[in-house]
Amino acid sequence: xxxxxxxxxxxxxxxILPDLARLRIAVFxxxxxxxxxxxxxxxxxxxxxxxxxxxxxxxxxxxGGRIVGASSCLPLRDEMACIRAPFEVRGLDLDRFFYFxxxxxxxxWRGQGLGVRFFAERERHARTGTAEFAVFCAVRRPDTHPGxxxxxxxxxxxxxxxxxxxxxxxxxxxxxxxxxxTAERAHALDFWIKPLRDAPVPARLLDPAPPDHDPEGLCP
Numbered sequence: 001x002x003x004x005x006x007x008x009x010x011x012x013x014x015x016i017l018p019d020l021a022r023l024r025i026a027v028f029x030x031x032x033x034x035x036x037x038x039x040x041x042x043x044x045x046x047x048x049x050x051x052x053x054x055x056x057x058x059x060x061x062x063x064g065g066r067i068v069g070a071s072s073c074l075p076l077r078d079e080m081a082c083i084r085a086p087f088e089v090r091g092l093d094l095d096r097f098f099y100f101x102x103x104x105x106x107x108x109w110r111g112q113g114l115g116v117r118f119f120a121e122r123e124r125h126a127r128t129g130t131a132e133f134a135v136f137c138a139v140r141r142p143d144t145h146p147g148x149x150x151x152x153x154x155x156x157x158x159x160x161x162x163x164x165x166x167x168x169x170x171x172x173x174x175x176x177x178x179x180x181x182t183a184e185r186a187h188a189l190d191f192w193i194k195p196l197r198d199a200p201v202p203a204r205l206l207d208p209a210p211p212d213h214d215p216e217g218l219c220p
Contacts, residue, residue, distance in 0.1 A: 003109065004062045005117055007125055013058050014051045017044045019067040020058065027104040031152055032141045034178045053078040055129055059121040061105065061114050069105035071118035073098060073126060076135065082172045083137065086191065090204040098126035098196070100136040119162045123196065132199045136164075137172060137189035147178075164192040167205050 008016070021043035028035035037043060050056040056074035060067050076084060076097035087094060103118045126134055138155070141148065156166075170191040175184040193201055 003068070003112070003114065005059060005114075005121060006062065007057050007059050007121055009057045010051060010054070013047070013056070016058075016060065016067060017047055017051075020044075020047050020070055023067070023070055023104040023106070024102070026106065028102070029179060031147060031149055032139055034147055036177045036179045036181065047072075049078060049080075050074060057122070057125045059118050059125075061109065061117075063109065068109045069103070069114055069118070071103040071122060072101035073122040073134075074101070075099070075129070075131065082174055086170050086172055087205075090202075092202055092204060095130065096132045096202075098129070098131035098134050100126075100134055115158070116162070123194075127196050132195065132197050133201070134164075134194045134196055135167075135191055137191045140171070140188040140190050159192055162194070164194040165201075167191040167193055167201075170205060 013020075018040065021040040024035075024043050024047075025037040025040065027033075028037060050058055050072055053074045056072070056078065058073075059071045061069035075095070076087065076099040077094040079099050083099065084094060087097060100119075100122050103115060105114055105118075123134060138159075167190070172189050172191075173186050174189060175186050177184045193205065195201065
């Protein structure tokens with residue numbers, strides 16, 4: 001039976017919050033996220049923003065009725081303050097940007113082109129509105145990180161083939177607990193961007209960070 005791809009919003013997302021929480025807990029524990037989740041109720045509360053945002057969507061992959069992967073997106077204006085901050089501090093109109101959140105996929109279904117479908121379906125959804133750009137951020141991990149598997153691939157080429165480019169100097173900070181830790185630690189995440197329409201990337205995203213921009217100070 002082929003994997004079924006579906007784009008959900010509103011009540012359609014609310015109905016699968018337990019499945020999405022399960023996926024986040026399982027997949028985000030892996031490299032490069034190293035996120036020690038484990039509280040399904042917390043994950044469902046985190047995901048509720050996609051239920052409340054009218055223009056948000058989650059693309060799901062289901063095999064035999066079981067959800068094995070999911071990928072999220074919503075208007076940047078509806079994202080948490082940490083992620084909005086690098087754009088707000090530059091005086092940019094948040095309505096110009098659609099934020100692509102996480103993609104999670106169980107190991108047995110990787111390598112089948114579903115990651116490509118996730119990007120394509122999110123872009124299709126984002127283009128139904130007026131946003132000019134898709135953006136996302138990815139955790140910054142050094143090559144020498146002790147948790148890095150020896151065969152871990154870089155995703156930069158994959159994102160580049162999807163038409164995204166990095167935004168040097170545009171970053172945010174998020175806190176989470178890694179496996180084996182007893183407390184949360186700060187993590188730097190770097191932004192990537194892709195035009196959804198025929199529009200140049202705003203110069204304020206290509207220039208050096210403004211003097212009063214401190215990504216560590218902008219995010220809790």
